[in-house]
Amino acid sequence: MRRQEAGTxxxxxxxxxxxxxxxxxxxxxxxxxxxxLGLVVAIAAVAAVTAVRSPQFATAANLQRIxxxxxLLLLVATGQTMVVLTRNIDLSVGSVLGLSGIVIGFMLKDHxxxxxxxxxxxxxxxxxxxxxxxxxxxxxxxxxAVIATLGTLTVYRGLVFIHSGGQQVNxxxxxxxxxxxxxxxxxxxxxxxLMALIVAVAGWVVLRYTRTGRAMYAIGSNPDAARMRGLxxxxxxxxxxxxxxxxxxxxxxxxxxxxxxxxxxxxxxGFELQVIAATVIGGTSIMGGRGGIPxxxxxxxxxxxxxxxxxxxxxxxxxxxxxxxxVILAAVAVDAVIRRQAVRGVGRRA
Amino acid sequence: xxxxxxxxxxxxxxxxxxxxxGPPVVKDMExxxxxxxxxxxxxxxxxxxxxxxxxxxxxxxxxxxxIAIDGMPVxxxxxxxxxxLGISLIFQEPTLFPDLSVAExxxxxxxxxxxxxxxxxxxxxxxxxxxxxxxxxARIDPAQPVGDLSVAExxxxxxxxALSHRARFVLMDEPTASLTPREVERLFGIIRDLTARGTxxxxxxxxxxxxxxxxxxxxxxxxxVKVGTWDAREISRDEVVRRMVGRxxxxxxxxxxxxxxxxxxxxEGLTSPGVFRDVSLSVHRGEIVALAGLxxxxxxxxxxxxxxxxxxxxxxxxxxxxxxxxxxxxxxxxQGLAYLPEDRQHQGLILPMPVAHNISLTILDQLxxxxxxxxxxEREIAQExxxxxRVKANSVTQAAKSLSGGNQQKVLVGKFLVxxxxxxxxxxxxxxxxxxxxxxxxxxxxxxxxxxxxxxxISSDLPEVLxxxxxxxxxxxxxxxxxxxxxxxxxxxxxxxxVGADGRAAV
Numbered sequence: 001m002r003r004q005e006a007g008t009x010x011x012x013x014x015x016x017x018x019x020x021x022x023x024x025x026x027x028x029x030x031x032x033x034x035x036x037l038g039l040v041v042a043i044a045a046v047a048a049v050t051a052v053r054s055p056q057f058a059t060a061a062n063l064q065r066i067x068x069x070x071x072l073l074l075l076v077a078t079g080q081t082m083v084v085l086t087r088n089i090d091l092s093v094g095s096v097l098g099l100s101g102i103v104i105g106f107m108l109k110d111h112x113x114x115x116x117x118x119x120x121x122x123x124x125x126x127x128x129x130x131x132x133x134x135x136x137x138x139x140x141x142x143x144x145a146v147i148a149t150l151g152t153l154t155v156y157r158g159l160v161f162i163h164s165g166g167q168q169v170n171x172x173x174x175x176x177x178x179x180x181x182x183x184x185x186x187x188x189x190x191x192x193x194l195m196a197l198i199v200a201v202a203g204w205v206v207l208r209y210t211r212t213g214r215a216m217y218a219i220g221s222n223p224d225a226a227r228m229r230g231l232x233x234x235x236x237x238x239x240x241x242x243x244x245x246x247x248x249x250x251x252x253x254x255x256x257x258x259x260x261x262x263x264x265x266x267x268x269x270g271f272e273l274q275v276i277a278a279t280v281i282g283g284t285s286i287m288g289g290r291g292g293i294p295x296x297x298x299x300x301x302x303x304x305x306x307x308x309x310x311x312x313x314x315x316x317x318x319x320x321x322x323x324x325x326x327v328i329l330a331a332v333a334v335d336a337v338i339r340r341q342a343v344r345g346v347g348r349r350a
Numbered sequence: 351x352x353x354x355x356x357x358x359x360x361x362x363x364x365x366x367x368x369x370x371x372g373p374p375v376v377k378d379m380e381x382x383x384x385x386x387x388x389x390x391x392x393x394x395x396x397x398x399x400x401x402x403x404x405x406x407x408x409x410x411x412x413x414x415x416x417i418a419i420d421g422m423p424v425x426x427x428x429x430x431x432x433x434x435l436g437i438s439l440i441f442q443e444p445t446l447f448p449d450l451s452v453a454e455x456x457x458x459x460x461x462x463x464x465x466x467x468x469x470x471x472x473x474x475x476x477x478x479x480x481x482x483x484x485x486x487x488a489r490i491d492p493a494q495p496v497g498d499l500s501v502a503e504x505x506x507x508x509x510x511x512a513l514s515h516r517a518r519f520v521l522m523d524e525p526t527a528s529l530t531p532r533e534v535e536r537l538f539g540i541i542r543d544l545t546a547r548g549t550x551x552x553x554x555x556x557x558x559x560x561x562x563x564x565x566x567x568x569x570x571x572x573x574x575v576k577v578g579t580w581d582a583r584e585i586s587r588d589e590v591v592r593r594m595v596g597r598x599x600x601x602x603x604x605x606x607x608x609x610x611x612x613x614x615x616x617x618e619g620l621t622s623p624g625v626f627r628d629v630s631l632s633v634h635r636g637e638i639v640a641l642a643g644l645x646x647x648x649x650x651x652x653x654x655x656x657x658x659x660x661x662x663x664x665x666x667x668x669x670x671x672x673x674x675x676x677x678x679x680x681x682x683x684x685q686g687l688a689y690l691p692e693d694r695q696h697q698g699l700i701l702p703m704p705v706a707h708n709i710s711l712t713i714l715d716q717l718x719x720x721x722x723x724x725x726x727x728e729r730e731i732a733q734e735x736x737x738x739x740r741v742k743a744n745s746v747t748q749a750a751k752s753l754s755g756g757n758q759q760k761v762l763v764g765k766f767l768v769x770x771x772x773x774x775x776x777x778x779x780x781x782x783x784x785x786x787x788x789x790x791x792x793x794x795x796x797x798x799x800x801x802x803x804x805x806x807x808i809s810s811d812l813p814e815v816l817x818x819x820x821x822x823x824x825x826x827x828x829x830x831x832x833x834x835x836x837x838x839x840x841x842x843x844x845x846x847x848x849v850g851a852d853g854r855a856a857v
Contacts, residue, residue: 209469211461214450218458221447228409228445229459230430289449 035283035334039298043305050309057312064190068182068258070304071196074297076251076271077278078203079244081296084279085207086237087220087288088138088145093248093275095156096130097268100252102160105169105262112175119178123253124246130156131245135238153272160264169262181257192254199247204293216240220288270321277324278303281331303327358420360384360550361406361437361519366415368405375401377574379415383519383550388541390553390565390582394594394810394845398574399554403521406552407439408432430459438512439521444504448497453479455496456511482510486540502533509540520544521552526560527646538564556644558587558849570594591849595812595841610820611635612670614804615687615773617656620665625651626828629665633773633804638795640819641808643848648828649808650692653775657689658682669773683712688771690762692778692808698762701751705743706732708750709765735764740790756780756787763794774798777808792818812841824848 051058076093083090100123107122108114114122130152137148181191207213219226219233226233248268256262282299284291303324310320359382366379376398383389391399404410406417408426416423419435426432432439446455453476454461461470462478479492488506490499496507505525512520522541526534541551541564555561561568562582570577570593577593613632620629626648633639641649655662658676667674669685676682679689691698699708709732710717717724717731732746739760743753750761759779766774779795780788795818799805809815815822822839824831824847831847 205469211459211463211468211470214454214458214461214470217450218447218454221449222445225445225447226458228429230428230433231459285449289447 036295036298039281039295039302043298043302046302046305046309050313054309054312057309062308062312064184066304066308067193068190069308070300071190071193072251072254072258073274073278073304074200074300075196075254076244076248076275077282077296077300078200078293079240079247080275080279081282081284081291081293082203082207082216082240083145083244084276084284084286085216085220085288085291086233086240087223088237088240089149089276089286090131090134090241090244091146091149091272091276092130092134092152092156093244093251094268094271095153095160096127096245096248097252097255097271098160098262098264099130099156099163100126100249101255101262101267102164102169102252102264104253105173105256106164108175108178108256109169109173114175116177116181120250120253123249123251125249127245127247127249127252128242129245130249131241131243132238134245135241138241139234139238157269160267164264166264168264169256171260174256174260178253178257179260181254192257195250195254200293200297207292212236212239217289220285221290273328274303274324277328277331280328280335283335285335286332299331358385360420362418363406364416364418366402366405366412366417368401368410368412373574374413375574376405376412379576381569381576381579383552385518385550386545386548387566388545388551388553388564390555390561390568391571392555392558392561392568392590392594393571394812397571397594399571400523401574402571403439403523403552403554406432406519407437407521409439433515433517436516436518437521438515438517438519439523440505440508440512440525441523444501444508446496446504446507449495451493452483452490452496452499452507453492455507456482456492456514460514478514479510482513483507485513486510486543487536502529502537505529505537506540517549519550519552521554523554524556525553526555526557534560556849558590561590562587591842591845595845610637611802613668614670615656615806616668616671617652618666618668620652620655620662620667622651622655622660622662626655626825629825629830631806631823631830631833633806635772635804636799636802637820638799638805638807638818640815640822641806641825642810642812642815642822642844643825643831645810647825647848649825650777652825653689653777653806653808656682657687657775659689683769683771686770686772687775688766688769688773689775690766690777690779692781699750699758699765701758702749704747705736705741705750705753705761706746708761709735709746709768712765712769731768732764735767736761739764739767739794754787756791759787759791760794763791767798771803773804773806775806775808778810779807780809780811780814788814812844815839815844816841826850
């Protein structure tokens with residue numbers, strides 16, 4: 001029986017107020033799908049316009065640069081997507097990236113012969129630890145996620161300066177085998193691009209095909225109902241922070257590979273905004289419960305393309321940030337519109 | 351029946367008791383649920399029905415007593431355990447995941463997975479969901495997001511969820527509260543179907559006609575205690591109503607009714623589609639009019655509309671003969687109308703703030719000069735209210751949350767009295783307040799009326815209504831079901847109007 005029928009006058013009780021589940025937000029599938037398509041169109045449009053205007057945009061070297069930037073973004077945004085799906089947020093990822101880059105970078109100075117998988121594992125391990133602190137604060141300390149991770153954002157960035165003493169990791173300190181990760185390899189793709197893709201696909205599989213992944217959606221969609229169903233929300237939220245931290249830690253190592261330099265002030269600073277932007281633009285609701293990795297991939301693609309397009313068009317970095325901010329606002333506005341449309345027609349609750 | 355011997359007797363509770371820090375909400379509950387029966391639990395608001403269900407479903411833990419299934423004592427430490435024991439609780443408002451599909455809602459936490467890797471088999475899950483839905487005759491697409499469904503459909507999803515756990519005991523807390531008559535009929539069909547398969551159903555409901563339409567047995571609760579259990583064929587509606595309210599009319603402080611003055615508040619034909627319809631009532635100066643009815647009858651909604659919180663579609667509101675339509679509570683307050691919300695934690699007081707700041711909140715503009723607050727004046731006014739209302743607080747700088755519920759309520763009253771209202775709407779003024787504070791609040795309400803204030807009091811507490819009201823207007827299902835004068839008033843008469851046991855259909 002459809003809602004319209006339920007509201008038919010005469011046969012209906014006047015008091016038959018449709019009482020939605022707390023925060024019932026039906027997905028307007030049309031608009032949701034339109035958004036995915038819209039992202040693809042937007043990416044194509046940005047690319048096309050820039051290609052016409054700036055000859056250096058559509059060159060092999062530049063496309064590779066875009067891919068490298070996007071893979072860093074995608075890697076971290078995959079973890080962020082999981083966190084946001086549970087109605088939480090991880091603001092500390094930029095600082096985790098910076099701290100991992102600095103700590104591992106300085107380590108490489110003394111141990112230049114470490115194997116790449118080992119270096120990556122070190123980065124992941126450090127990120128795991130930092131993520132565990134975030135997760136513990138949110139899950140068991142019951143600190144609101146924004147506050148907890150805003151705090152660790154600052155603390156971790158402080159540690160970056162303390163550990164580095166203000167010194168940066170210089171190109172001569174980054175061993176050759178690590179730099180190779182950001183150079184074209186098998187399939188003509190740099191290994192770090194492949195890694196990001198593999199991680200994103202793995203994240204997609206977890207979110208779509210495992211009970212744990214589905215629980216992330218459930219917790220974000222209706223935390224009370226999740227508790228009633230016996231889902232262990234605390235543990236699962238903790239897990240999302242572990243994943244987000246570990247991926248940001250790996251991203252720190254890849255940052256060193258990509259730029260051959262890790263500056264304590266700039267490495268990862270403000271990166272959390274791009275990561276959250278990619279996630280939200282991709283359709284993952286900031287209120288949790290809705291979205292996923294395919295959208296995040298598109299979000300990262302769009303954001304990476306825009307950033308590069310602005311850069312090759314000679315637009316200043318300050319404008320770049322303003323444009324990024326505007327794109328985030330647009331994405332959140334679209335989300336709000338979808339929600340409002342869904343709520344309309346559903347009875348008001350007193 | 352002694353506990354300890356295994357049999358197929360179903361579910362039973364012995365001496366089940368629960369309090370939340372105050373007097374017990376459920377006390378010594380003895381209850382038997384037999385396989386295949388529909389067992390209705392009825393009682394006034396606050397009789398402890400919902401808490402009782404939650405104890406069985408593992409949402410709350412009993413302070414004392416035992417639950418047994420088939421004669422074997424069980425510990426139900428959380429909802430998951432309850433489910434594994436075959437107990438499913440269906441709330442009045444479905445607790446589902448609006449963003450997720452129907453199929454996922456049914457299987458969340460229990461997804462069918464493929465081996466060897468524990469990956470969810472989506473197709474199988476949808477097929478199983480479709481099967482379950484079909485078995486209860488629900489035509490719902492398993493792939494649809496639950497947020498798109500009507501409440502009735504969401505309830506069907508909850509029932510399908512219960513079935514997916516092979517529930518033997520399905521507890522339904524006011525499942526029909528937001529359903530249309532046709533949907534109710536369908537739900538009953540499903541319930542009959544379930545019981546035919548041996549599932550036992552507990553059915554908590556206020557509407558007696560529905561109870562008598564579906565229940566095999568009826569247990570009546572009053573003030574957390576079981577009054578008794580009857581075979582539905584052996585008890586009449588009137589008898590049920592009498593047993594529901596039949597408490598002693600203890601020391602009810604009956605006040606001497608004042609001579610009512612001119613009409614202060616007049617509501618005519620107030621309508622907000624789907625919420626309330628054609629509500630008319632009037633309150634005179636010096637008069638206390640109670641607005642009675644069951645939870646969900648639309649009383650609070652009317653008050654909110656009058657006070658300018660929620661919009662309404664049709665109807666007129668007159669304040670001392672002047673037609674008014676407030677667009678915000680601020681406007682209403684300025685014109686001498688005050689509304690004390692029911693939920694003081696969330697709507698009334700700002701609990702972490704000091705008492706003085708809470709009280710001055712409504713008149714900050716009067717207390718300020720050029721944007722600067724006169725803090726001494728603020729304190730004086732707050733102290734005056736605290737004295738007048740006999741708030742038990744060490745000082746007006748104390749945080750509101752450190753006061754007891756009764757004293758918080760008094761602060762809330764003070765907050766509105768400083769606006770010098772001429773019409774006061776009180777929503778459940780003594781809910782969750784202890785006996786002593788309750789008496790003081792009653793005295794205070796009486797005093798305010800005696801001073802010429804017009805008081806409209808929403809209350810589910812029948813003794814309170816009888817003690818204070820000069821007239822009572824009873825609402826049912828969003829309409830005024832009737833009005834009783836002082837001489838016609840009795841708990842039974844009010845309840846009869848409220849539950850629709852007066853022979854009139856509820857439509």
